[in-house]
Amino acid sequence: MRLYKCDISGMPLYFDSHSSVGANNAPVGFAPDTLTAHRLEEVGDGLFKIPGRPIKRWRYCANAPFDGSNWLVEADDPNPFAIPARYNRATPNTDSPEGINRFHKLGAAQRHLFYSILRFGLPCPGRREDAQTGLVFDFLEDKVGEDGTLIPAITAHENGLISLRAAEADDAVRESVRISMGEPYRTLLGHFRHEMGHFYFAQLVEKNHMLDEARMLFGDERKDYAEALKQNYEQGPPSDWQERFISTYASCHPSEDFAECWAHYFHIVDTLESVKSFGMSLEPLRHRSLDAELEFDPYASTSAEELVEVWVPISIALNTFQRSMGQRDMYPFVMPPPVVKKLDFINRLIARSRHNRKRARPAKSKN
Structure with a gap:
C-alpha cells in the first residue's frame, strides 16, 4: 500500500485517512481514477474538489455513513456508490x-x-x-x-x-x-x-490457454471437491505438505491451492509496496543473505522470484518485530520451490491480463 501526503501541508496521508492533521483536520478522500488520497476542499452541497484538479467535483460514497468509506465518486456519476x-x-x-x-x-x-x-x-x-x-x-x-x-x-x-x-x-x-x-x-x-x-x-x-499449465502446477480442479474436503478433515494434510504447499488448506484441493497462492501473492505484493513507500531496507550484521532493498515496483514485478528474494528477509524481520511485542508471527509461512513456481504462474497470469486489457483499449483521439 502506498504512502500519500497532504496536498497542502505535505504531511503523510494514509489509504484510509479521513482527515489531514497537517491541514487543520480538513477532509480527505481517495480518488479511484488515480488511486491516490487527497486533502479535499468543500465547494458546497456535499461536493468537494481536489487541489490542483479544479475541473472535477467529487462526493463521498453513499455508504460512507455505514462502512466508513473515504472513497470518492465523481459528482456527475449517476451511481452514488464508490x-x-x-x-x-x-x-x-x-x-x-x-x-x-x-x-x-x-x-x-x-x-x-x-x-x-x-x-x-x-x-x-x-x-x-x-x-x-x-x-x-x-x-x-x-x-x-x-x-x-x-x-x-x-x-x-x-x-x-x-x-x-x-x-x-x-x-x-x-x-x-x-x-x-x-x-x-x-x-x-x-x-x-x-x-x-x-x-x-x-x-x-x-x-485462456494457461489452463493446462495451471493443472500441471496446482492439479486438476475438476477433482471431486466434497470428497477431497472430507478426506482432508478425516485424514489431515499429506505428511509432505510443507514441501509443496503454502498452507495445509492449500493441500486439500487444487482449487484451494490456487486460491491460497493467489491470496498470498496479494499479501506479498501489497506489503512490499508498503515497504517501498516507507523506504525500508535491511542489512543485518553478519547475515548478508538477509539483505533486502526494494528497487522495483512490486505491482509490476518481472517474476515471483524477484518478489520472494526481497520478501523472505522482510517477512523474517516483521516476524521478529512481532515477537518483540509478544505477538504471533505476522507471516507464519514458508515458501518451498514448488510454491514459488505457483506464485510465478500467478504473476505471469496477471501480467498477461494487464497486457491484453491495454491492447484492447481503443486508441485516444488526437483531436
Missing part, C-alpha cells in the same frame, strides 16, 4: 452499533482488496456485465435455529458470488474459528483475497 460498494448485494444489518462496526471492518478490507485489483488493472465484471458469473458480494448474518442453536453463515465462492460471514468482523469470533480450525493466520482481508482467487481462476485461467 467502486468497491457497487459489487455489494447483501450488507450487514446496520440497525445496531455492532452491525455498523462490522460493516466498517468489512468495508475497510473490501476497499483494500479493490485497491490491489485496480492497481493490477484486473478485469472485474459485475452482475450487470455478466448476469451468471459476474462478481457480487453477500455479507451474511448468522442465523438461529428453532432449537436456539447458532447456525454460522458460510464464507465461500460460487460462480462469481462471494459470501462472507459478517460475524468474522468480530475479533473474538474470528479468533475462535482460527483456533478451532488450527490455522496460523485468519483475517478479513485474507478471506477477501482468497475468495477472489476462486473468482479469478474462472476469469483468467479457465478462459
Whole structure:
C-alpha cells in the first residue's frame, strides 16, 4: 500500500485517512481514477474538489455513513456508490452499533482488496456485465435455529458470488474459528483475497490457454471437491505438505491451492509496496543473505522470484518485530520451490491480463 501526503501541508496521508492533521483536520478522500488520497476542499452541497484538479467535483460514497468509506465518486456519476460498494448485494444489518462496526471492518478490507485489483488493472465484471458469473458480494448474518442453536453463515465462492460471514468482523469470533480450525493466520482481508482467487481462476485461467499449465502446477480442479474436503478433515494434510504447499488448506484441493497462492501473492505484493513507500531496507550484521532493498515496483514485478528474494528477509524481520511485542508471527509461512513456481504462474497470469486489457483499449483521439 502506498504512502500519500497532504496536498497542502505535505504531511503523510494514509489509504484510509479521513482527515489531514497537517491541514487543520480538513477532509480527505481517495480518488479511484488515480488511486491516490487527497486533502479535499468543500465547494458546497456535499461536493468537494481536489487541489490542483479544479475541473472535477467529487462526493463521498453513499455508504460512507455505514462502512466508513473515504472513497470518492465523481459528482456527475449517476451511481452514488464508490467502486468497491457497487459489487455489494447483501450488507450487514446496520440497525445496531455492532452491525455498523462490522460493516466498517468489512468495508475497510473490501476497499483494500479493490485497491490491489485496480492497481493490477484486473478485469472485474459485475452482475450487470455478466448476469451468471459476474462478481457480487453477500455479507451474511448468522442465523438461529428453532432449537436456539447458532447456525454460522458460510464464507465461500460460487460462480462469481462471494459470501462472507459478517460475524468474522468480530475479533473474538474470528479468533475462535482460527483456533478451532488450527490455522496460523485468519483475517478479513485474507478471506477477501482468497475468495477472489476462486473468482479469478474462472476469469483468467479457465478462459485462456494457461489452463493446462495451471493443472500441471496446482492439479486438476475438476477433482471431486466434497470428497477431497472430507478426506482432508478425516485424514489431515499429506505428511509432505510443507514441501509443496503454502498452507495445509492449500493441500486439500487444487482449487484451494490456487486460491491460497493467489491470496498470498496479494499479501506479498501489497506489503512490499508498503515497504517501498516507507523506504525500508535491511542489512543485518553478519547475515548478508538477509539483505533486502526494494528497487522495483512490486505491482509490476518481472517474476515471483524477484518478489520472494526481497520478501523472505522482510517477512523474517516483521516476524521478529512481532515477537518483540509478544505477538504471533505476522507471516507464519514458508515458501518451498514448488510454491514459488505457483506464485510465478500467478504473476505471469496477471501480467498477461494487464497486457491484453491495454491492447484492447481503443486508441485516444488526437483531436
